[in-house]
Amino acid sequence: MIEIHEDFNLKDYNSWKLEVFAEKACLPTTVEEIKQAQQWAQENSQPVTVLGGGTNVLISDQGVSGLLIILKNFKGVEVLEDKTNLKLKAKAGTPKFELMRHFMKYRLSPALFLSGLPGDVAGGVVMNAGVSEARTPREFCEVVESFEVLKPDNSIKTYNKDEITWVYRTSKGWQPGIITSVTLSWSLEKDLEIPKKVKEANMLRLSKQPLDQPSCGSTFRNPEGTSAGALIDQCGLKGFEIGGAQVSKKHANFLINTGTATATDFAQLIKHIQNVVLEQKNIQLQTEVKWLGNW
Ligand SMILES: Cc1cc2nc3c(=O)[nH]c(=O)nc-3n(C[C@H](O)[C@H](O)[C@H](O)COP(=O)(O)OP(=O)(O)OC[C@H]3O[C@@H](n4cnc5c(N)ncnc54)[C@H](O)[C@@H]3O)c2cc1C
Secondary structure, eight states, X not given: XXXXXXXXXXXXXXXXXXXXXXXXXXXXXXXXXXXXXXXXXXXXXXXXXXXXXXXXXXXXXXXXXXXXXXXXXXXXXXXXXXXXXXXXXXXTTOBHHHHHHHHHHTTOTHHHHHTTOOSBHHHHHHHTOBOSSOOSSOBGGXXXXXXXXXXXXXXXXXXXXXXXXXXXXXXXXXXXXXXXXXXXXXXOOOOTTHHHHHHHHHHHHHHHSOTTSOOOSBOBOOOTTSOHHHHHHHTTXXXXXXXXXXXXXXXXXXXXXXXXXXXXXXXXXXXXXXXXXXXXXXXXXXXXXXXXXXX
């Protein structure tokens, strides 16, 4: 039976490095264990929350009630037989970095796309993660062929990518459930320049983003036709801080933990930014980051 931990510290499981707690948490390594966890929650009338790489979540200081299923230890990639495409079947908690290495080995362009994306493969599907640069592929939906979801009745359903509505930083049509595996596919057309391009893209990101400080990447969604970072910058908010939460001086859509931030600091900073941008620009910013736990 899967081990259930009480009062589980999530500091090492969220990229803002916030010391927040799950009432109960488990770290399954197999689909069977994920099923056991879900069944345990149902039998004990506990709500279930899922955490992938924790690179796009703001977890409340009041913690997460019920059972948190952390998928970080449920990882691994299988290379499937295919003559024309590189086809990879990845367990939900496989880091995108791991997929990047497979595409890189074959000099395929998804390596460039994946090199800038933290978190796990399932988190990439949930968020339809993507990059702002004009690249092919540019969004997760372009590399996904299908994925499997564990439904609340413990059955597994496979979704083909065409059955899903993919929009900017969201995928719809598979919920409710827990994504357990993702199959990615890309034509075996080599681009020998890929390693060079990845290197250049990494250098560019390092120069523009505060990657040495804990963040969740872009906190706000870009409003239609404009950039959230530019709007925040134009409102003079770079460097503004509440408690230990600060608007990065390097990239205004990155909110960083300067060392002592709480989730409440981030929540207040987010609200402040939304108020100022609404007042000065008449634009209501929406968070890209997901709010997890008891808000
Ligand atoms: C430095 C930095 C840079 C970033 N740059 C980008 C970028 O360029 N583009 C971009 O799109 N994003 C970016 N992000 C945000 C983030 O990495 C992506 O959104 C990523 O895809 C989230 O994956 P995750 O595994 O961390 O998901 P999590 O943060 O763990 O979860 C995100 C949501 O998905 C749900 N979820 C996770 N796994 C499952 C599952 N198996 N089944 C059901 N629900 C699940 C969670 O409950 C939560 O609601 C960046 C983040 C950081 C820290």
